[in-house]
Amino acid sequence: MILFENVTKKFGSSQALDEVSFEIKQGEFVFIVGPSGAGKSTLLRILTREIIPSSGKVFVDKIDLMKMKDKEVPNLRRKVGVVFQDFKLLDDRTVFEQVALALEVRGKKNDEIEKGVEHILKLVEIWDKRNLFPKQLSGGEAQRTAIARAVVGKPDILLADEPTGDLDPKTAWAVLQLLNEINSWGTTIVMATHNQEIVNTLKRRVITIKKGKVSSDTKEGKYDLS
Amino acid sequence: MTSTIDFTKRNIRRTPIQAIAASMVMFLTFFALIVFILLAAGSEQALKFFESKPQVIAFFKEGTTDQDVSVIENALKAETRVTKTKYISKEDALEIYREKNKNDPTLLELVTANILPASLEISTQTPQDLGPIAQILEKEPVVSEVIVPEDVVKTLTSITTVIRVVGGAVVLFLMIFAMLVILMIIGFKIRLKRSEIEIMRLLGASSSFIRQPFILEGMFYGLSGGILSWVIVYILLWYFTPFLQGYLGEVNLLPVDPLFMLTLLIWVIIIASLVGGLGSLGAVRRYLKI
Numbered sequence: 406m407i408l409f410e411n412v413t414k415k416f417g418s419s420q421a422l423d424e425v426s427f428e429i430k431q432g433e434f435v436f437i438v439g440p441s442g443a444g445k446s447t448l449l450r451i452l453t454r455e456i457i458p459s460s461g462k463v464f465v466d467k468i469d470l471m472k473m474k475d476k477e478v479p480n481l482r483r484k485v486g487v488v489f490q491d492f493k494l495l496d497d498r499t500v501f502e503q504v505a506l507a508l509e510v511r512g513k514k515n516d517e518i519e520k521g522v523e524h525i526l527k528l529v530e531i532w533d534k535r536n537l538f539p540k541q542l543s544g545g546e547a548q549r550t551a552i553a554r555a556v557v558g559k560p561d562i563l564l565a566d567e568p569t570g571d572l573d574p575k576t577a578w579a580v581l582q583l584l585n586e587i588n589s590w591g592t593t594i595v596m597a598t599h600n601q602e603i604v605n606t607l608k609r610r611v612i613t614i615k616k617g618k619v620s621s622d623t624k625e626g627k628y629d630l631s
Numbered sequence: 632m633t634s635t636i637d638f639t640k641r642n643i644r645r646t647p648i649q650a651i652a653a654s655m656v657m658f659l660t661f662f663a664l665i666v667f668i669l670l671a672a673g674s675e676q677a678l679k680f681f682e683s684k685p686q687v688i689a690f691f692k693e694g695t696t697d698q699d700v701s702v703i704e705n706a707l708k709a710e711t712r713v714t715k716t717k718y719i720s721k722e723d724a725l726e727i728y729r730e731k732n733k734n735d736p737t738l739l740e741l742v743t744a745n746i747l748p749a750s751l752e753i754s755t756q757t758p759q760d761l762g763p764i765a766q767i768l769e770k771e772p773v774v775s776e777v778i779v780p781e782d783v784v785k786t787l788t789s790i791t792t793v794i795r796v797v798g799g800a801v802v803l804f805l806m807i808f809a810m811l812v813i814l815m816i817i818g819f820k821i822r823l824k825r826s827e828i829e830i831m832r833l834l835g836a837s838s839s840f841i842r843q844p845f846i847l848e849g850m851f852y853g854l855s856g857g858i859l860s861w862v863i864v865y866i867l868l869w870y871f872t873p874f875l876q877g878y879l880g881e882v883n884l885l886p887v888d889p890l891f892m893l894t895l896l897i898w899v900i901i902i903a904s905l906v907g908g909l910g911s912l913g914a915v916r917r918y919l920k921i
Contacts, residue, residue: 453833476838483835495827497645509634510836554834 406431406562406593407452412461414447414617421447422458423617429595431561434588436604437597438628439614445597448614449564452595453485454478466561483511486555486592490567492547494539500526500546501535504554511558525557529583545576549583556587563587565596569603577603604628638844642820643851649816650852656812657856657907660805661899665864667798668895673884674791680883681780681787685758687765688778690748695773700751703771707753710767712760717752724749748775758784806906809856813849813910814917821845821918828919842919846911853907857899865892 407429414422421444429435437445450456451463454470463470465481473481494503501522508518526532529549539547548568555563565584569577581603588594598604604611604627611626612619621629643650691700700718707713719727724747732738753768755761758780765779821828831841872885879885 455833479832479835479837479840481835482833487833493826493830493833495830506831507834509637510831510834510840512634512840558835 406433406466407595408462408464409448410462410464412451412458412463414444414451414456415459420617422451422614424461425614425617425619426461427612427619427622429593431593432588432591434585434594434607434609435596436607436609436611436626436628437595437614438599438604438611438630439620440630441599443614444617445614446566449487449566449595449597452562452564453482453487479510483558484561486558486560486563488548488551488555488563488565488568490570492539492551492571494547494550496539499536499538500531500542500550500553503539503550504557507554507558521557522553525553529553543576544572545579548572548576548580552580552583552587556592560592562593562595565594565598567597567599569598569600574602581607601628635840635843635847639847639851642824642844642848646820646823649820653813653816653849653852654855654859656809657853657903658860659856660802660809660906661857661860661903662864663798663805664802664902665860665895665899667794667802669864669868669887671791671794671798672891674787674794676884677879678784678787678791681784682758684780685755685761686780687753687755687761687768689751689753689768689771689774690776690778691750692773692775693748695749699773700749703751703768703773707764707767710764712755712757712764713753714756715754717754719750719752721745721747721749809853810906810910810913813852813907814913816852817845817849817911817914818918820848821914842915845915845919846908849907849909849911849914850904851907853903853905853910854900857903858896861892861896861899 409425409427412422412425413420425444425448437448439445447456451458451470452465454473457471466484468477468481470481495506498506504522504525505518508521513521522535523532526535529552531546531549531553534542534546534550537546539550542550548571552563552568563584568584569580572580577600584594584596585607608625608627610622610624611628613621613626613629615630689703704716704718707716721744725742725744728742728747729739753764755764761779765777768774768777828841868885868887872887876885
């Protein structure tokens with residue numbers, strides 16, 4: 406599903422990623438851990454083709470992202486949902502409209518959008534908040550909205566960049582349970598996190614990145630930066 | 632497409648001040664354009680009217696007898712360039728005057744047949760024949776004044792040229808100005824919606840999906856301003872038609888042909904969409920790097 410082959414990314418003189426290689430299979434739940442500035446977010450941004458590696462090869466669903474034309478990028482992004490630490494919700498749209506946006510950009514018809522949004526909002530348990538704006542939501546509700554928006558289009562992969570970073574422990578666990586459930590549908594989940602407790606409890610594959618290099622890649626890994 | 636239109640409507644609704652400003656600029660531009668087109672078309676029509684009726688009018692001095700007039704008429708009929716002559720006696724002139732001013736009793740009270748001169752209207756084959764015929768008439772001792780529409784045609788031609796040149800320059804300037812205003816407003820909106828655009832990109836929106844609402848928005852401003860100016864001009868024209876008809880006399884310009892106004896509307900729609908669309912396209916190309 407995802408293949409990194411000797412990927413290097415430089416920003417001027419600083420090296421964000423250095424010869425990174427790994428493979429993630431369909432349906433896996435993978436934690437990317439590492440200290441701040443290790444290159445976790447860079448890695449995720451390469452997967453959405455927001456940035457292009459300086460060298461190496463990246464494949465998503467056997468598609469070479471290095472050779473991908475700009476006009477093909479939207480199709481890639483419809484396969485790869487993204488959730489951010491700061492939610493990236495639009496202030497002037499309701500919960501329903503935020504989620505509907507993901508289907509509107511896919512060119513879905515109005516009745517499909519209404520059914521799809523209703524289904525996903527009920528699934529993430531915020532259907533009763535559908536008419537609220539981001540400022541009226543709690544952190545957990547905002548993150549659920551962001552997750553609903555990322556998965557409503559049924560992407561093959563869900564990238565989550567510190568999705569629990571701004572949440573209290575109880576809400577963070579609730580969000581993680583939701584991600585777990587999404588993973589059970591067959592969606593590959595790649596989650597960058599600093600949350601030691603979550604990583605250690607879930608016992609999923611953990612890729613540790615330090616100074617731009619993969620320092621460990623373990624199947625039922627633990628959060629270990631030593 | 633429905634989604635693009637929904638996005639466009641939302642964009643317009645959420646920044647009403649800019650929307651009104653953009654539409655007003657377009658309104659002014661197209662108001663000027665339509666007024667200049669009507670003036671140019673009107674003067675063109677008037678010109679055609681005078682060219683299609685080559686006619687010299689000779690006014691006779693007081694005391695000219697019917698015999699004097701007959702001599703001149705017979706001499707003119709011998710000319711191959713003359714197609715028709717028509718004698719207007721003092722009484723006929725009074726009749727015409729009364730007909731023209733039937734709604735103004737004050738003007739009718741002051742005028743009698745005695746103060747109006749008798750005249751002879753001479754039609755020629757072509758407008759080029761008017762000059763030589765006028766020269767013949769001017770030599771007649773009983774003729775006091777000769778009016779040649781050649782002068783009217785010359786004046787009208789220069790007026791039409793001025794309207795075309797000045798109007799064209801003003802309209803061109805206003806169009807460029809309107810296009811720049813649209814570019815500025817759409818550019819401002821693109822900057823305002825930077826985070827929304829960024830999120831849409833991450834959700835997989837295509838470039839055209841992001842760009843189209845902005846281009847449609849510019850076209851909407853063009854269309855709303857253009858159509859509104861057409862409606863206002865048509866209402867004003869309709870309202871002032873009886874007043875203007877009095878000034879135009881025989882020149883049959885008013886009421887304006889509805890078919891002409893409809894054609895004008897179609898052109899306004901095309902040009903307004905183009906101006907608005909090009910302005911917003913410029914903004915999209917300059918400010919929306921996807």
